[in-house]
Structures are given as structure tokens and as C-alpha cells.
Amino acid sequence: MPDKSHRYSASMIVIHWLTALLVLGAWFTAEGGRKIAENPPLLHFSLGLAVLVLVLPRLVLRVAGRTPEADRQGWLAAAAKAGHGLLYLLLIGLPITGWYAASRMGVPVSFLGVELPAIASKVQSRPGLIAELHENAGTFILILAGLHALMAVWHQFVLRDGTLQRMSLR
Numbered sequence: 001m002p003d004k005s006h007r008y009s010a011s012m013i014v015i016h017w018l019t020a021l022l023v024l025g026a027w028f029t030a031e032g033g034r035k036i037a038e039n040p041p042l043l044h045f046s047l048g049l050a051v052l053v054l055v056l057p058r059l060v061l062r063v064a065g066r067t068p069e070a071d072r073q074g075w076l077a078a079a080a081k082a083g084h085g086l087l088y089l090l091l092i093g094l095p096i097t098g099w100y101a102a103s104r105m106g107v108p109v110s111f112l113g114v115e116l117p118a119i120a121s122k123v124q125s126r127p128g129l130i131a132e133l134h135e136n137a138g139t140f141i142l143i144l145a146g147l148h149a150l151m152a153v154w155h156q157f158v159l160r161d162g163t164l165q166r167m168s169l170r
């Protein structure tokens, strides 16, 4: 059983689980195609942008050295590092590409009721490659997070190395 020093800090843990809920919420509220312009999914925008807001303090905490050492070695350590890195990349890239896609469609983006500026100019044609990337990456993050959760459960119940406790408050 790991001791407390092997856990993530309480703020990292709260942000981790809140982010997981927000990503799930953003996925369930996502819409594609023409519906977006007629009836913008404001909840999708706010949930997705909240992911972006939360990733900033999370990265600061991480760089500030609040990550507990893991006693994984070899390919498991490398796979965990690559998987977590990819998840972080998606947590930043997804909201930005979504914001970009909405801007290209001329759909106003708001965060909790506050209107934000467009980050690209409106086009009459289809919103393009970045919008498609956003749609596919939006589902890819869910698959990757599912694998990540399976790995966490495998660590916990097969390797019995207390991995889940590292991301638990108690």
C-alpha cells in the first residue's frame, strides 16, 4: 500500500476527476454539421473550454514537481509516459480546435455565458480539416481514456501496486 507521499496532490486529484467528467460531458453534448450553426451547443462549448481552463493550473502543478514517483520500469513506464503525454496534448488541442471550428463556421463561442472572440475568420464553405480533426480527436480521447482506465484497473487489481490510490483523496 503506498503511503501518502506516493499520491498526487489533492489539487491534482480534484482536477483529474473533474476533467474526466468534463470530457465525458463534452462528448455527450457534441453535435456535428449544420445543427451547430442553427442551434449552437453552448453546453458543449462551456464544458470543453472548462477542460482547457483546468489544464493550465494542472500543468503548472506538474511542472512544479507535484507528481509522485512511480516505481514502474521499462516498457510500462514508457507506455504510461506516452499515454499521459498524449492525453495532455488532447486536453489542450481539443478545445482549441473546437473553438477554431466554431469560428470558421461563424458560430459565436461563449464560456458560461461570456462571449469569446472568434479565433479564425468565417468561411462559407465547409469548416475544413481542423474541424474534422476535432471531431475525430473528440472520440479518440474517449477511447484513449478508456484504455487508460483499463490500465489503471489492471495495475490496481492484477499488479496490485496501489495505482488507483495515487489518484484518490483517501
Ligand code: HEM
Residues within 6 Å of the ligand: 016, 019, 020, 021, 023, 024, 062, 067, 070, 084, 085, 087, 088, 091, 141, 145, 148, 149, 150, 152, 153, 163, 164, 165, 166, 167
Ligand atoms: C477523460 C478521462 C481521463 C483523462 C483525460 C485522464 C488523464 C490523465 C492524465 C493526463 C494522467 C497523468 C497525470 C500526471 O502524471 O500528470 C492521469 C493519471 C491517472 N489516471 Fe486518468 N484520466 C481520465 C480518466 C481516468 C479514469 C476513468 C481512471 C480510473 C479508472 C483514471 C485513473 C488514473 C490514475 C490511477 C492515474 C495515476 C497514474 C499514475 O501516475 O500512476 N483516469 N490521468
Ligand code: HEM
Residues within 6 Å of the ligand: 022, 023, 026, 027, 030, 031, 032, 033, 034, 036, 044, 045, 046, 047, 048, 049, 051, 091, 094, 095, 096, 097, 098, 099, 100, 101, 102, 105, 109, 127, 131, 132, 134, 135, 136, 138, 139, 141
Ligand atoms: C474536451 C473537449 C471536447 C470534446 C471531447 C469534443 C468532442 C467533439 C466531438 C466528438 C464532436 C463531433 C460531434 C459529431 O460529429 O456528432 C465535436 C464537434 C464540435 N465541437 Fe467539440 N469537443 C470538445 C471541445 C470543444 C470546444 C471547447 C468547442 C468550441 C469552443 C467545440 C466545438 C465544436 C464544434 C464547432 C463542433 C462541430 C464541428 C463540425 O461539425 O465540423 N468543441 N466535438
